[in-house]
Amino acid sequence: MSDRPDDRVVIFDTTLRDGEQSPGCSMNTDEKLRVAEALCDLGVDVIEAGFPIASPGDFDAVSQIAERFGDRATICGLARCRDGDIDAAINAVAKGERGRVHVFLATSAIHREHKLRMSTEQIVERAVASVQRAKEKVDDVEFSPEDAYRTERDFLCEVVEKAIDAGATTVNIPDTVGYATPQQYFDVIKMLKESVPNIDRAIISTHCHDDLGLAAANTLAGLEAGARQVECTINGIGERAGNAALEEIVMALKTRQDHFGLTTGINTRKLSPTSRLVGSVTGQGVPRNKAVVGRNAFAHASGIHQDGMLKNPATYEIMKPEDVGFIGTDLVLGKHSGRAAVKARLTELGYTPNDETFTEVFDRFIDLADRKKEVFDADLAALMEAKLSGA
């Protein structure tokens, strides 16, 4: 067992593997290296850098990331439970100081019967042999029963127990299709903790997909039930609707430390720059309304909110923009803005109009705002200059 304190959550970032499996998000080696460096600066514990058997390019990317960054984070390669995959993953992470091999095999009835065409006995046998094969060369081995959430509970317990006996140091419990609710995901993690006799020899990990928009909530529920590793991606990119978003989980843990009592090694001030980098490298950008890192996360447009913000930012913000790497709050000037916000912006721009001048400029501002979605500083300055010059 590790000597990691029980309140410390391992952040396993899979932007470069599950994230890149998102349609339109694939990355070349140079792009992966840039993102890997940013992930190290951010302070993630594990970087799943790719799926080495998938292509020579992916092997090369994982290998270069292990060589360059393997002293700053554990570098992980994914493998199906096949000898060729496992050997490729072992070789790809070999150059790093800390390498991990992550083997996975589906366990749910639907995957067993329709995809793998394997019996439960064959699944257990293959999983055990694969973990053992990886373990011969790498100490740090993770096992994932793919589609764990939809797997019969007794069988899930059996596979997890045998994978740990075979040497898995982390057991990951994927909700591969994003089907669980938070309570249900909590229950499955709790059940594993209570029913698998050797569970304390491994770290339990969450891996939640966002098909129903519940990935972050399910991840947090998993932590509350005793998981201590979370698998997540920057901006929540990933297969279909994506994976649990790293920035949401980390900021939930930090903002609600009073509730969770858990810590991470993340430098949260790097969240927004890392998010922008991933948005630009993948060409997907960052959705404006994305929690924590979207442009609107710290922007206020309504007069009532702007007035509250000017009096005390805690009225409408539960996190400080600087804590996630934004320069500050953005009071967006538009037709919903009130006098207080417009006056404050004029002051910032160096104008101190008397009441009569301000009233007239404010009327012109409202007129302009009705025609324009957003009134920028330059527009406001132009209104003020026009008034001062008597126009």
Ligand code: KIV
């Ligand atoms: O969603 C999933 O089940 C996966 C596994 C490979 C861990 O991504």
Ligand code: ZN
């Ligand atoms: Zn996944």
